[in-house]
Amino acid sequence: MISFTVTAVAFGVVFLAELPDKTALAGLVLGTRYRASYVFAGVAAAFALHVTLAVAAGSVLTLLPQQVVSAITGVLFLGGAAMLLLKKDDGEESVRRPEDQSFWKVAGAGFMLILVAEFGDLTQIMTANLAARYDDPLSVGLGAVLALWSVAGLGIVGGKALMKRVPLTLITRIAAVLMGGLGVWSLWEAVAG
Numbered sequence: 283m284i285s286f287t288v289t290a291v292a293f294g295v296v297f298l299a300e301l302p303d304k305t306a307l308a309g310l311v312l313g314t315r316y317r318a319s320y321v322f323a324g325v326a327a328a329f330a331l332h333v334t335l336a337v338a339a340g341s342v343l344t345l346l347p348q349q350v351v352s353a354i355t356g357v358l359f360l361g362g363a364a365m366l367l368l369k370k371d372d373g374e375e376s377v378r379r380p381e382d383q384s385f386w387k388v389a390g391a392g393f394m395l396i397l398v399a400e401f402g403d404l405t406q407i408m409t410a411n412l413a414a415r416y417d418d419p420l421s422v423g424l425g426a427v428l429a430l431w432s433v434a435g436l437g438i439v440g441g442k443a444l445m446k447r448v449p450l451t452l453i454t455r456i457a458a459v460l461m462g463g464l465g466v467w468s469l470w471e472a473v474a475g
Contacts, residue, residue: 285421292425300433313438316388324392329430336406337423340413352472355411359465363458
């Protein structure tokens with residue numbers, strides 16, 4: 283059974299953490315050069331693979347005692363909040379242009395870009411943390427993949443317009459505060475439990 287609450291928490295945390303990320307900008311660049319549906323297909327497949335790996339890693343953590351899991355996830359959430367606050371803006375990613383506009387070339391370029399750029403990324407670590415914290419891999423996976431697909435879609439189709447209206451620093455700060463809160467809550471559970 284899927285928990286709407288866990289799915290919503292995973293969606294919110296991952297969405298806010300991914301929105302100011304370099305891959306949103308990379309999706310924007312690819313979306314301005316190629317057919318949006320082709321780019322999205324490749325990017326979505328790569329994000330689905332990353333979420334699957336993250337949820338599997340988080341599920342392994344649930345085998346540890348709950349106090350240990352709470353302490354680990356608390357520290358990792360606080361580390362993620364710090365990373366967001368200390369992160370430098372890299373600007374647009376340079377993307378190699380496929381020779382033609384075929385579906386497989388464009389989707390493949392999007393898939394490879396995200397596969398490499400997102401491996402071990404903050405959102406993958408946060409997804410693993412959420413899977414360990416809630417012990418609900420299906421709900422966490424669903425929330426995380428929907429968040430990543432939403433950010434990719436926004437980046438590919440309407441990224442420039444969104445970034446003009448909502449300052450990237452505000453999005454980053456909101457994500458950092460949310461992750462910091464989850465970190466403190468997890469650490470409190472570890473100490474109180």
